[in-house]
Amino acid sequence: MPSSAKPPGGPAIHAINPWVVGNLKPGARHQLLSDDERAQLARISSIVRFKKGEQIYNKGDPADAAFNIVSGVVTIYPELSGKHRHVGAFLYPGDIFGLSEEGFYTNASGATTPVVAYRMPMHALRRLLASRPDLDVDVIVKLCEELRQAQRHSLVLARKKAVPKLAMFLDLQEHLQMLPGEPAAAAIYLPMSRSDIAAYLGLTLPAVSRAFRKLVSDKVIAFRDRQHARIVDRKAFEGIADAEDRLGA
Amino acid sequence: MPSSAKPPGGPAIHAINPWVVGNLKPGARHQLLSDDERAQLARISSIVRFKKGEQIYNKGDPADAAFNIVSGVVTIYPELSGKHRHVGAFLYPGDIFGLSEEGFYTNASGATTPVVAYRMPMHALRRLLASRPDLDVDVIVKLCEELRQAQRHSLVLARKKAVPKLAMFLDLQEHLQMLPGEPAAAAIYLPMSRSDIAAYLGLTLPAVSRAFRKLVSDKVIAFRDRQHARIVDRKAFEGIADAEDRLGA
DNA sequence: CGCTGGCTTGATTCTATTCAATTTTCGTGG
């Protein structure tokens, strides 16, 4: 665990900054931390790697560290219950997880792709936060971001019909994947399994499959392969994603 | 708006404290703020009242203040869209809202019952937070609480069948209404309209009505009046609330 | 006292679940 070989320059927190109103274009995600702050965090962090499918921590485990994703995708499971396993969130580089509980983790998490992350021991993190008031403002901002994220998830779950649900989900993932700087990816990357998508949307696997089929056969989206969807008809897509639940196509 | 007649002793934040592991019993809500902190907050706050049904602020309004509920119930609407109006949360005394955005509110809120609240101007609040590092720890704690709340909401929304959904909702509301100190209320108070419950659960009004009917006719709950439900058969109730979705009664 | 809006209840339609069979994909070991 030597932090000798650290890739970019320390932990990075990506978020839509809700405080600053000026120069930054709204809706885009930015790096919240200054180089100095990242260096501070890097000093207490170690780099960890997880294989695809590997569990990172389980609900109820003693929570000794928080994580910051460098690369890969992490899935959060709010409950461990064998069946009926709901998916709480899909996390991307720049996101933080394992926070929000002292003592024990309140949810489980797993690596959906191979994952590289910073591991930040809680005790060191708290010491750092206490000595750097500007840092906990960033934490607050990040928490607000996650809250908005969770609220969007609720909005998706509240939709009754499968096709709009799925369209909204794709829209969400696309926004999440817009990285700071880069313009717009050609395809939406879907590294998670169809069952995980189903669990995230509150649908069954077959329902998700059929909804995808419909979107494809209606020429709204197209698949390059199982993991890469491209939006063919943006107009129709948005119409479906934010249509009131009645009014058919 | 004179803050001369302030009821208890300043703003109060109720939350399940996730940091302290000791003496406090888990699952119970506590007052986070010290008397001193409450006094500080009181100095910058004014007391406001809203009539039942009154809108407190609208999505997109300039956000000049946050609120802390003294008494009454507040409903959060994540979107203003006329139809398909989803309900994001029901808030109780001790909760904070109107936070989490600088510049403009990101959701709408309304008084579901007559509401008394502290109104804390953002500029003063931020100044106070900057000068009192211990206070923003409390804010972080409260945000974590709201996040867990939102995640629980997701869990409820992910349920496919109406009856378990409703049972889970009642369970949630009951926990929310457990005030610091008091033991357990005899009845669950449901001040919100059935349509708001439906919007919160991602169901239609008739579906909610039928689900209530079933719970009542199965002797699991009983109504004292439209607003007060009592759990008659706690065993069966919990069985329904956390049953896997298949296996019927 | 009658009205209005929220709630309940009923009949029908529609869509997602469920159960189940088949195909594809992917990881493993030969």
Added chain:
DNA sequence: CCACGAAAATTGAATAGAATCAAGCCAGCG
């Protein structure tokens, strides 16, 4: 590198449960 086996995904048919449409009920309020 290919072949195999297991897990995931697709597809199909039948069912169940909620949405929808619509009518009547109850309660609060002028």
